[in-house]
Amino acid sequence: MTQAMQRQEAVSIRKNEAFAAVAAQLEPRLIQRECTPKQVVRMIRNEQQIHGWQAEAVQHAQDLPGISFGKGEEVIVDFGEHLVGALAIRIVPVGSPPDAPLHLQITLGEMPVEMAEPFSEYNGWLSSSWLQEERIHLDVLPAALKLERRYSFRYLKLKVLDTSPKYKVSFADISCTAVTSADRSALSATLTSADAELQAIDEVSVKTLEECMQEVFEDGPKRDRRLWLGDLRLQALANYETFSGNGLVKRCLYLFAAYPDERGRITANLFMKPQVIADDTYLYDYSLFFVSVLHDYFLATGDRNTLEELWPSAYRQIELGLERLDERGIVADDESWWSFIDWHPNLNKQAPSQAILIYNLKRALHLAALLGDERKATLERTIGELTQAAAEHLWDAQSGCFISGRDRQVSYASQIWMVLAEVPEPEQAKALMLRLLEDKSAIPMSTPYMVHHFIEALIQVGERETAIREIKKYWGQMIKDGADTFWELYDPNDKSFSPYGSHLINSYCHAWSCTPAYLIRKYQL
Amino acid sequence: MTQAMQRQEAVSIRKNEAFAAVAAQLEPRLIQRECTPKQVVRMIRNEQQIHGWQAEAVQHAQDLPGISFGKGEEVIVDFGEHLVGALAIRIVPVGSPPDAPLHLQITLGEMPVEMAEPFSEYNGWLSSSWLQEERIHLDVLPAALKLERRYSFRYLKLKVLDTSPKYKVSFADISCTAVTSADRSALSATLTSADAELQAIDEVSVKTLEECMQEVFEDGPKRDRRLWLGDLRLQALANYETFSGNGLVKRCLYLFAAYPDERGRITANLFMKPQVIADDTYLYDYSLFFVSVLHDYFLATGDRNTLEELWPSAYRQIELGLERLDERGIVADDESWWSFIDWHPNLNKQAPSQAILIYNLKRALHLAALLGDERKATLERTIGELTQAAAEHLWDAQSGCFISGRDRQVSYASQIWMVLAEVPEPEQAKALMLRLLEDKSAIPMSTPYMVHHFIEALIQVGERETAIREIKKYWGQMIKDGADTFWELYDPNDKSFSPYGSHLINSYCHAWSCTPAYLIRKYQL
Incomplete structure (x- = not known):
């Protein structure tokens, strides 16, 4: 309901x-389980797919720490399964010492469409506050960011809203403590079919x-x-x-x-x-x-x-x-x-x-x-x-x-x-x-x-x-x-x-x- | 510099x-001092004023807890002096039990113009991450929100981005722990002029x-x-x-x-x-x-x-x-x-x-x-x-x-x-x-x-x-x-x-x- x-x-x-x-x-x-992303993905248009979007693997998640992201750049990772839990991201600056805060947008979605279509265009009649998107300022880097809320997701999009011309950031560790x-x-194994x-x-x-x-x-x-x-x-x-x-x-x-x-x-x-x-x-x-x-x-x-x-x-x-x-x-x-x-x-x-x-x-x-x-x-x-x-x-x-x-x-x-x-x-x-x-x-x-x-x-x-x-x-x-x-x-x-x-x-x-x-x-x- | x-x-x-x-x-x-807002204000156009904006008192800050705010509604308070410190806001739901998170935008400014002109239109060449604006989801209300960052401000704008049709919120307590x-x-009193x-x-x-x-x-x-x-x-x-x-x-x-x-x-x-x-x-x-x-x-x-x-x-x-x-x-x-x-x-x-x-x-x-x-x-x-x-x-x-x-x-x-x-x-x-x-x-x-x-x-x-x-x-x-x-x-x-x-x-x-x-x-x- x-x-x-x-x-x-x-x-x-x-x-x-x-x-x-x-x-x-x-x-x-609650039983906890540590989970990490499996793939870096991008969302591509495919009218055959639900809502017209499909996740396509771009590279292994373990390559992610080697990539740095500047203003306006973003990355989507796929945890490979649906998860309910808390998110932690270790963020490391790349370049000069960070001379301005990091402004980061974090979007979580159960489906490719939540990664592909901007929430700003949402115009439904349930509260937009259910859309899983945070904006966070980090004054001090490196940072071990632990988000307090519980999310329900498979995909995670990290978008750098701003840094400064002097530094970029990389995402050194991303993990989810899944709970149930x-x-x-x-689990009963009585499935006979x-x-x-x-x-x-x-x-x-x-x-x-x-x-x-x-x-x-x-x-x-x-x-x-x-x-x-x-x-x-x-x-x-x-x-x-x-x-x-x-x-x-x-x-x-x-x-x-x-x-x-x-x-x-x-x-x-x-x-x-x-x-x-x-x-x-x-x-x-x-x-x-x-x-x-x-x-x-x-x-x-x-x-x-x-x-x-x-x-x-x-x-x-x-x-x-x-x-x-x-x-x-x-x-x-x-x-x-x-x-x-x-x-x-x-x-x-x-x-x-x-x-x-x-x-x-x-x-x-x-x-x-x-x-x-x-x-x-x-x-x-x-x-x-x-x-x-x-x-x-x-x-x-x-x-x-x-x-x-x-x-x-x-x-x-x-x-x-x-x-x-x-x-x-x-x-x-x-x-x-x-x-x-x-x-x-x-x-x-x-x-x-x-x-x-x-x-x-x-x-x-x-x-x-x-x-x-x-x-x-x-x-x-x-x-x-x-x-x-x-x-x-x-x-x-x-x-x-x-x-x-x-x-x-x-x-x-x-x-x-x-x-x-x-x-x-x-x-x- | x-x-x-x-x-x-x-x-x-x-x-x-x-x-x-x-x-x-x-x-x-650091010496701490507890400060509270003095006035509810609105920003009015006045081309005689710096940047064309002027704060006008609307009512006493102590009246604020009696007002409730729904989706899209906002309020600006004036602390009456410039402050550097941490912000705390007690938020109380009004109406049915909150059936969706509260999505709240918090904007802090030293000057009326920061309250009056949207930061989304900022296009300067210093990092926009310096603009003092947070977006926060609160899953549980009432909430005693304590923002972790230190702000520099005199004015505070609270805008309800979304609640749900079933409830509004009121801001029961707002305070700043000012530090210096x-x-x-x-302080030497040697001013002789x-x-x-x-x-x-x-x-x-x-x-x-x-x-x-x-x-x-x-x-x-x-x-x-x-x-x-x-x-x-x-x-x-x-x-x-x-x-x-x-x-x-x-x-x-x-x-x-x-x-x-x-x-x-x-x-x-x-x-x-x-x-x-x-x-x-x-x-x-x-x-x-x-x-x-x-x-x-x-x-x-x-x-x-x-x-x-x-x-x-x-x-x-x-x-x-x-x-x-x-x-x-x-x-x-x-x-x-x-x-x-x-x-x-x-x-x-x-x-x-x-x-x-x-x-x-x-x-x-x-x-x-x-x-x-x-x-x-x-x-x-x-x-x-x-x-x-x-x-x-x-x-x-x-x-x-x-x-x-x-x-x-x-x-x-x-x-x-x-x-x-x-x-x-x-x-x-x-x-x-x-x-x-x-x-x-x-x-x-x-x-x-x-x-x-x-x-x-x-x-x-x-x-x-x-x-x-x-x-x-x-x-x-x-x-x-x-x-x-x-x-x-x-x-x-x-x-x-x-x-x-x-x-x-x-x-x-x-x-x-x-x-x-x-x-x-x-x-x-």
């Missing part, structure tokens, strides 16, 4: 100190997840570097099949449960610094997904203590979700709410939200049964009523599709979530998914997050081969287009798509795109 | 460890000197922040009449003496960091002035031990200076050398350099006599020969002026330095200075450094009233034009003059401009 564009109402947070303490105790130790809380030594393309997709998925596993599960290490509930759900699923960093999932569950609002509602995301802060963004679907994350966590770990402690928080999300039902038993649609679902600008959220409510009700029911909660019966009845209401009011028999909103919109999202919520019968669900594959008029998917649910729905209706084909068509093509971690946004038909007005601000290592590792391993594709 | 535009030959330094140790022991303790090694409590204008000029001179007294006597705290021998000479003179920081003069003398080249030649300037480094710039006049600084220091302090230790270094500069003499006994003029004298681009350096050689020979003679050095006789004879040669080859009887170079150039610098060196007889010198006052065709003076010598020459020939008038015309007018410290460069007839191609890069607190305090106090003007 990414930052909200809209301001929610003022809310008052009721911190649960006990939960916060559990979360604090689970703060992971994902433990590669614990012999398919080389699926193996490659799995590998990039694992790397993507690894980069996003920090003090919490972050959505993207470049942007927003934050714990989002919807992303957490998918990361946790991928994690159970790979790094098994289950303590980190538990930590994130306790964090969300520790900062509800005065009505018990769980925020869409948390800030970790300067202290844990619940964002004032609340998303209908994300709050409900707390139930799913807890459910999946218990299935993966059998940690009954956590389940019992957090079950009231989960159940509360169901109660609040049900408050939005109209007299027909349908999630009310108006201008005041925000359910995320997907980034498509015209997507109506009513039907998929109804489905997500049912989806989480079913997981709540499962947990209630496990816990012997007497509200099991209520949940069961409610599931029946909502499913019936969906069939009655959101199903269009003529088109054979679920419709959403006053304008009876047909979207991928609505069909997929109704299938995942098992609203249609299995045979009907399979037919619906097959029909959807042919439907050119439905509002399409616009993020890997939505495509993940599409694949999961295909698998659920038994279309394993189609699922594999669609994984390859999407994540496989992303690799062909240059991904070494999976991107926040990808539309094979519009490769520069950004919901933010510029592909420069897109995150190119994003949690919600890491799920092929889960899909391939879990379902043994 | 400022940085050299040309590269000198490679030289090898013969460090004198004993001298370096003396200098190191004399490193002063000048001790105000030791009852003339209010001279009192004001003295006060600004003292402030200028104070700001330039740091770990060494710096030429300018904004640019170049370096120990230059020619500037040191004038700072030391002003210091003896004011702060009496004589240990700092001693330290600087030992520093210069500690880093001669293999022939014993003393550099024009020293860098202090990362360790003491002799610049590879050698100026004919500056090396010779080591004699004068030692001479003046001994007269002010009576420190015979220092005189004895450093006398060989001083004498060596005389020997090296004499090596440039041609067969006529005149300092040879060619393309290979650099004698500073003044910044005027067309100024020929031969005659003033001849005079400066004689000037320093006379001070060396005085020291030799004090020390009983047997080379006294040689010095005496040499002075006679060089004076005779100057009269014979550099005096143009027809115009009644000293001429310089192949093109027989007449300049202020030549006449002034010949008078200061007492080459003409007193009556002839007086007539020469009076004639110079009327001369419109002579190459004029272009820095306060040269104007200082003009005033000193006027006093020397007994023209005290003219000297006072000229001080008021120059430094008095500088105050009327807005100086609260005296500027590196000032031409009352061309107020935006810069030898560097832009008035943005000029230093507006410069050591060589602080001498009215010396002139007024020493000569009881």
Whole structure:
């Protein structure tokens, strides 16, 4: 997910100190790894490549200390892999003693386009402050420059804005202390697929997840570097099949449960610094997904203590979700709410939200049964009523599709979530998914997050081969287009798509795109 | 002085460890003072003002924490006086929790023009890295930002380059820890003048000197922040009449003496960091002035031990200076050398350099006599020969002026330095200075450094009233034009003059401009 564009109402947070303490105790130790650049590269125009740019090796990185750079000169290095971490550069003057400060511009990018296109031309509607570019004055040389911030990058551009006519500089050492809380030594080797393309997709998925596993599960290490509930759900699923960093999932569950609002509602995301802060963004679907994350966590770990402690928080999300039902038993649609679902600008959220409510009700029911909660019966009845209401009011028999909103919109999202919520019968669900594959008029998917649910729905209706084909068509093509971690946004038909007005601000290592590792391993594709 | 535009030959330094140790022991303790902004101001166009800009108070600085700033918004504060020091700003977010970093631009300026005209348009030929502007990303707010660099400024501009639509920022606390090694409590109150204008000029001179007294006597705290021998000479003179920081003069003398080249030649300037480094710039006049600084220091302090230790270094500069003499006994003029004298681009350096050689020979003679050095006789004879040669080859009887170079150039610098060196007889010198006052065709003076010598020459020939008038015309007018410290460069007839191609890069607190305090106090003007 990414930052909200809209301001929610003022809310008052009721911190649960006990939960916060559990979360604090689970703060992971970050694993550090020293990395150095592999190549000096230049970016060349290639219209066949993503965003029209391609990195071309110019020389070995070890030759770099022998080159000096004067005013206006720059160099780009390629670390050979995506990294999240701190940057250190040892800068040495060449020529007379430096008689003016060095003014250095440091640009970091996950993708060639971030090296090739000037950030000064950025005009998107997310904050330009996410663009990873620093300007630094060094009064004393030689200098061992250690940048304080954490960056997410593969490429690094150093541009000398100014020195003086009397000296140049060389970059004697460049290194990155890469960090992650994902433990590669614990990485499960249960990938059974012999398919080389699926193996490659799995590998990039694992790397993507690894980069996003920090003090919490972050959505993207470049942007927003934050714990989002919807992303957490998918990361946790991928994690159970790979790094098994289950303590980190538990930590994130306790964090969300520790900062509800005065009505018990769980925020869409948390800030970790300067202290844990619940964002004032609340998303209908994300709050409900707390139930799913807890459910999946218990299935993966059998940690009954956590389940019992957090079950009231989960159940509360169901109660609040049900408050939005109209007299027909349908999630009310108006201008005041925000359910995320997907980034498509015209997507109506009513039907998929109804489905997500049912989806989480079913997981709540499962947990209630496990816990012997007497509200099991209520949940069961409610599931029946909502499913019936969906069939009655959101199903269009003529088109054979679920419709959403006053304008009876047909979207991928609505069909997929109704299938995942098992609203249609299995045979009907399979037919619906097959029909959807042919439907050119439905509002399409616009993020890997939505495509993940599409694949999961295909698998659920038994279309394993189609699922594999669609994984390859999407994540496989992303690799062909240059991904070494999976991107926040990808539309094979519009490769520069950004919901933010510029592909420069897109995150190119994003949690919600890491799920092929889960899909391939879990379902043994 | 400022940085050299040309590269000198490679030289090898013969460090004198004993001298370096003396200098190191004399490193002063910096006196710190906490300062806060006085006013929020805006810069308004006023063609009557220097560079066309004037600061206008908008509100009290204490109102600032109540104002919040979003993307593209900025504020300028005025600290009410020139400061040299470190900046700290406490920044508080206003609105939702910050969901993107803050990108902040911080611009510091000694003059309104530095706040009003964008540095991006700077196109001068000194390094733009001297322009005091930082761009900083803050990932976590609130933040107690402490900038590591030392700045020289009165005005501070804070511009929010970006936040996000969800929050703004306010500047809760702004402060500067001002530093100097000048001790105000030791400031001599011997100013006897009852003339209010001279009192004001003295006060600004003292402030200028104070700001330039740091770990060494710096030429300018904004640019170049370096120990230059020619500037040191004038700072030391002003210091003896004011702060009496004589240990700092001693330290600087030992520093210069500690880093001669293999022939014993003393550099024009020293860098202090990362360790003491002799610049590879050698100026004919500056090396010779080591004699004068030692001479003046001994007269002010009576420190015979220092005189004895450093006398060989001083004498060596005389020997090296004499090596440039041609067969006529005149300092040879060619393309290979650099004698500073003044910044005027067309100024020929031969005659003033001849005079400066004689000037320093006379001070060396005085020291030799004090020390009983047997080379006294040689010095005496040499002075006679060089004076005779100057009269014979550099005096143009027809115009009644000293001429310089192949093109027989007449300049202020030549006449002034010949008078200061007492080459003409007193009556002839007086007539020469009076004639110079009327001369419109002579190459004029272009820095306060040269104007200082003009005033000193006027006093020397007994023209005290003219000297006072000229001080008021120059430094008095500088105050009327807005100086609260005296500027590196000032031409009352061309107020935006810069030898560097832009008035943005000029230093507006410069050591060589602080001498009215010396002139007024020493000569009881």
